[in-house]
Ligand SMILES: NC(=O)c1ccc[n+]([C@@H]2O[C@H](COP(=O)([O-])OP(=O)(O)OC[C@H]3O[C@@H](n4cnc5c(N)ncnc54)[C@H](O)[C@@H]3O)[C@@H](O)[C@H]2O)c1
């Protein structure tokens with residue numbers, strides 16, 4: 001008999017067909033995101049759950065006593081209580097590698113858009129304010145090429161950003177990571193720095209660590225003060241790796257030049273968040289991996305993880321801590 005799984009978010013026909021080969025598939029078909037109470041009821045008898053954003057904690061695991069695997073359609077798994085999964089012998093999986101280039105592209109887009117004021121000046125043109133001017137200084141931005149990038153979290157995506165920065169834009173690459181990466185140092189002529197030194201030297205500070213207890217508010221008031229006044233901060237990791245109030249203050253006080261943001265303390269961002277009023281801040285709605293090809297690859301990888309566990313082969317991408 002095939003194991004039953006639950007899919008709490010839309011997947012393509014191709015992914016559904018693949019899962020159907022190995023599993024009885026139950027699926028959320030509502031217009032909106034599935035409410036948690038509904039999810040808890042739906043998973044009462046399933047062995048696998050494919051999800052992307054639900055909190056996977058003791059309450060959810062207790063509601064699904066037959067569960068063997070929770071497969072996240074996401075590389076970040078800060079929605080998992082890993083200890084609770086371990087205690088219940090449930091395997092958690094994520095989707096590394098398949099999204100690295102797409103997220104790195106978005107990171108470079110945020111760097112460029114903020115430095116060259118793309119969204120601000122796009123609005124200016126579309127607001128029909130463009131008139132012949134004597135002094136074009138009002139349109140000036142900052143150079144990205146040959147500047148110094150500081151990558152905090154030199155993992156899979158961090159390296160994909162370093163590759164673009166080094167070979168696409170001739171940038172000097174500094175990085176801070178849990179451990180040194182000699183191969184990356186060679187490949188991108190990257191220099192390892194302690195955090196304060198990276199913050200002092202980088203023109204572009206890019207946050208790419210996972211959200212963990214250790215990285216929660218890794219950047220706060222003191223760290224923004226350490227950055228150059230001309231620095232641009234880019235966050236593509238998780239909103240909570242940064243103290244958002246401190247970021248807002250640093251921008252308001254001119255302690256940094258600007259910010260490019262894909263992630264926020266609260267998502268969707270609150271309508272009265274001061275970041276939304278700042279011309280020097282580029283905001284996008286958590287779209288790091290949001291291309292059709294990459295989201296399909298992520299969903300397929302998540303499906304393969306579920307099947308691998310439920311057919312006894314062992315997870316391809318188990319999360320361990
Ligand atoms: N915005 C988006 O749409 C989007 C998309 C993909 C990933 N992400 C985020 O990016 C994160 C990174 O993804 P990845 O695939 O590169 O992960 P990864 O595990 O390959 O890399 C993370 C790196 O951060 C380092 N790190 C961890 N804790 C640290 C600390 N305290 N100080 C310094 N370095 C630390 C690790 O050593 C590792 O090298 C994900 O966990 C996710 O939160 C966001």
Ligand SMILES: O=C(O)[C@H](O)CO
Pocket residue numbers: 073074075076077099288289
């Ligand atoms: O961690 C991830 O994969 C992204 O944030 C996608 O949601």
